[in-house]
Amino acid sequence: MVLTTAPSARWLIKEAACYPETEPSDLRIDGGLITERGRLSPAPDERVVDGQGACLLPGLIDHHIHLRALAAARRSVDCGPPTVNTYDEFASILSNAKGDGWIRGVGYHDSVAGTLTRDVLDSIEPNRPIRIQHRSGRLWTFNSLAISQLSVLPAAARIHSNRYPELQITAEGHLFDQDRALGERLQMLTGATIDSQAVSEVSKSLSKLGVTGLHDMTPSNGMQEFNWFGQLQANGQLRQKLCLSGTIGLHTHAPTHWLETGGVKFHLHEHALPDLQESTEHVRRSHALNLPVAIHCVTRTELVFALSMLEAAGIHPGDRIEHGSVIETDLESWLVDLNPGIVTQPHFILDRGDQYFTDVPSETHSSLYRFQTLKALGLRVALGSDAPFGDVDPWRSMRAAVKRQTHSGRFINTEECVSPETALEGYLGHFSSPFTVRGLNVGGPADLVLLTRPWSEARDRLDSEDVRMTWCHGEATFEREILSDAE
Numbered sequence: 001m002v003l004t005t006a007p008s009a010r011w012l013i014k015e016a017a018c019y020p021e022t023e024p025s026d027l028r029i030d031g032g033l034i035t036e037r038g039r040l041s042p043a044p045d046e047r048v049v050d051g052q053g054a055c056l057l058p059g060l061i062d063h064h065i066h067l068r069a070l071a072a073a074r075r076s077v078d079c080g081p082p083t084v085n086t087y088d089e090f091a092s093i094l095s096n097a098k099g100d101g102w103i104r105g106v107g108y109h110d111s112v113a114g115t116l117t118r119d120v121l122d123s124i125e126p127n128r129p130i131r132i133q134h135r136s137g138r139l140w141t142f143n144s145l146a147i148s149q150l151s152v153l154p155a156a157a158r159i160h161s162n163r164y165p166e167l168q169i170t171a172e173g174h175l176f177d178q179d180r181a182l183g184e185r186l187q188m189l190t191g192a193t194i195d196s197q198a199v200s201e202v203s204k205s206l207s208k209l210g211v212t213g214l215h216d217m218t219p220s221n222g223m224q225e226f227n228w229f230g231q232l233q234a235n236g237q238l239r240q241k242l243c244l245s246g247t248i249g250l251h252t253h254a255p256t257h258w259l260e261t262g263g264v265k266f267h268l269h270e271h272a273l274p275d276l277q278e279s280t281e282h283v284r285r286s287h288a289l290n291l292p293v294a295i296h297c298v299t300r301t302e303l304v305f306a307l308s309m310l311e312a313a314g315i316h317p318g319d320r321i322e323h324g325s326v327i328e329t330d331l332e333s334w335l336v337d338l339n340p341g342i343v344t345q346p347h348f349i350l351d352r353g354d355q356y357f358t359d360v361p362s363e364t365h366s367s368l369y370r371f372q373t374l375k376a377l378g379l380r381v382a383l384g385s386d387a388p389f390g391d392v393d394p395w396r397s398m399r400a401a402v403k404r405q406t407h408s409g410r411f412i413n414t415e416e417c418v419s420p421e422t423a424l425e426g427y428l429g430h431f432s433s434p435f436t437v438r439g440l441n442v443g444g445p446a447d448l449v450l451l452t453r454p455w456s457e458a459r460d461r462l463d464s465e466d467v468r469m470t471w472c473h474g475e476a477t478f479e480r481e482i483l484s485d486a487e
């Protein structure tokens, strides 16, 4: 069903139980806000939805996503498990890639064909430029043709060559952590503009999952991205509220209903850690501007570095550890003292868990993507997909948080299993305070998800198929097809 609802449309949702309440009541939406709750009669100009006693949730917020990369991934070849598991499958998927220009592969993992190099890619496909992104999102590998194309600046750009720094591609064809520069270079070479159509498709699929808010945590986010996303929202191509964290140059703006800025993102990399003193200074500068920091920590060393920075610079209430992939018990009291929030991804247990059995020493398994025991320590935990590096479906992630089961059916540290409510509430916080659950209060924004069933049933399924309708700031952004029969 095509939605033609005007932004100002009025809605009356009858007989829906506002989470965490269990008794159904009625709720009115007007001008983007929840304007009334209780026993309400339809007004002449409003659309009525019979909730049939089902659950009404605040719209889900994905607290850690990379929206542009997710849109780009829709135009890419999936090169990693579970789609691609062997060298032969990898070679075949590249050889059969559609089109005749650049091939962009994503999700590569060393278990497919070892460490990827330009030689490996050359032997598979020397005649099209190829770039393959590692599953970590931080490493690109190019074939020789790609490298030679990237190394030549077009004549027009040579005048401003200082604006286009040399890409530091190694002899093996590797490029670490230079996505902004790579993106600019590719745009110049291929004239490729960022695909707003792909963002629109992503946005639609997110609405279908009940997602009404996205916190984009891409470290390179700056004013350029802020303005671009704002444009997509104005065009109706992006129908989620958006918060951007990124560079310190991403100034704080007066927030609108749809677009705001978060904090400063720090991307630590265990093998190339920055200077601790300088990084601490950067944290101080951010805090002085009242900007919280969000620090990428996937290893023990990165967590120790992050906590050292926070301890030296002092803590801002909005400071966050991103991922917290490995949190060992001896660091708990330090973590509790500083008390940064933690935004994690339980679905990596599902999607990567079998790999962890191979790659991660068994004594570390109890430290992987912890949830329940962190909550028990009084730490604040929220959830984000890390899409496109993690799966974008929050319901799937909730199931993973509840079950802690890998694809092959093994379990990883079931002490970390949480209740369906705790998992859900990982998505119900605010942009600025992901750990405080939003209520459905009169005067608040109408960011809502109506399910097809009561929470008492939905909690046992945690299935996106149970999302019946989604509203973002009073606009219906998804309505399940099934409804048109009933009406």
Ligand SMILES: [Zn+2]
Pocket (backbone or CB within 6 Å): 064, 065, 066, 217, 386
């Ligand atoms: Zn990320």
